Amino acid sequence: MNFKKTRVILHKQITNFIQYLKVERHYAINTQQAYKRDLEKLLVFTHKKSLSQWSNLTSEHLNLFVMELRHQDISARTIRRNLSSIRGFLTYLVNHEQLSDNCAIHLQSPKIDQNLPNILNYDNILLMLKPRSNTWLELRDVAMIEVMYSCGLRVSELVALNVNDVDLNQGFLRVVGKGAKVRHTPVGKAAQQAISRCLFDHSNHVLFVNRKQQRVSVRAVQNIVKKRALKAGIKVNVYPHMLRHAAATHFLQSSHDLRSTQEFLGHSSIKSTQVYTHLDFLELSKVYDQCHPRAKKS
Structure with missing residues (x-):
């Protein structure tokens, strides 16, 4: 299977998850859109890392993903929401037997009031x-x-x-x-x-x-x-x-x-x-x- 096809499959799984939030969980449209944005960021990251399926994603990848967000001056609050979206999505895949393990479940989120250190350029x-x-x-x-x-x-x-x-x-x-x-x-x-x-x-x-x-x-x-x-x-x-x-x-x-x-x-x-x-x-x-x-x- 070529990489383009795998990206389509990964994106389709995200789409199915958003539909699940809408139909079965009755989430508000704004919440659905927030999940979609967060997971699309993760999808871009998996593309950069040449990950062909969600089972290739590890906690180490997610730590690196979080660090990239922090270096983009994204707030701790937004990063926490990103991780929450990822946990929810991976839990969905596990529950639907599309994934054996949720590598995000024990990932530590940054504290909301945590001040990130100044970085010298x-x-x-x-x-x-x-x-x-x-x-x-x-x-x-x-x-x-x-x-x-x-x-x-x-x-x-x-x-x-x-x-x-x-x-x-x-x-x-x-x-x-x-x-x-x-x-x-x-x-x-x-x-x-x-x-x-x-x-x-x-x-x-x-x-x-x-x-x-x-x-x-x-x-x-x-x-x-x-x-x-x-x-x-x-x-x-x-x-x-x-x-x-x-x-x-x-x-x-x-x-x-x-x-x-x-x-x-x-x-x-x-x-x-x-x-x-x-x-x-x-x-x-x-x-x-x-x-x-x-x-x-x-």
């Missing part, structure tokens, strides 16, 4: 990364921001880095995350260059140090990020975790691969994600090189 990040001098402190600050963004690090992970955690030849960092969990994170060319400049004439075993040659503190990094954003003319209050969030957002938007994004960030799971498949470092490096905007030389 790539142009803003480039402004923050622009060196203003060749002083050691300036090179250090640029390197810290580059590493947080390019590698998606938490600020606590950044300040804990030692020189021997960096392997510029192989292109990765050894990162100690939450719960002392160790991961090896790919380092793009831009971050490698920033680290190399920072390490010139560097004798300390700690990677990022202050004027007293002591490990830089979390508070210091927070202040540095905030000040650089202000100098760059960025209007919102910028804090280090926004760089990690931007890294995740840009990585996911390019790769459309939730599992790779989980591994990149060092998450054992992402909230609202039930399916997790471990990727080895070589596979993650390949996805990173293809997808992160700071992976390659410009």
Whole structure:
């Protein structure tokens, strides 16, 4: 069966469901139309993912679908309604023996009052990364921001880095995350260059140090990020975790691969994600090189 025919079948099942809401459930016309709009969005998504039947749809797909809606600045209330429509539709298919399992049934909806984090766009990040001098402190600050963004690090992970955690030849960092969990994170060319400049004439075993040659503190990094954003003319209050969030957002938007994004960030799971498949470092490096905007030389 070709893909065009499968799309017709998927659309027909949605049409049958809307008719069921009208005839058997006696839903109002506005409610029927809302269901139809929500499910047509899902249909477009399944087309992009080359899903030929509803049984190919997984909770992981739906998590990615929700993330795409969030990145389009769609409100939490609207996303909740979308998920409600999808649950209702898949339940209908299960009840009519057209589907064996409803993968949306346990999917967590965003809270209505949940404020989504501000996302730094790539142009803003480039402004923050622009060196203003060749002083050691300036090179250090640029390197810290580059590493947080390019590698998606938490600020606590950044300040804990030692020189021997960096392997510029192989292109990765050894990162100690939450719960002392160790991961090896790919380092793009831009971050490698920033680290190399920072390490010139560097004798300390700690990677990022202050004027007293002591490990830089979390508070210091927070202040540095905030000040650089202000100098760059960025209007919102910028804090280090926004760089990690931007890294995740840009990585996911390019790769459309939730599992790779989980591994990149060092998450054992992402909230609202039930399916997790471990990727080895070589596979993650390949996805990173293809997808992160700071992976390659410009």
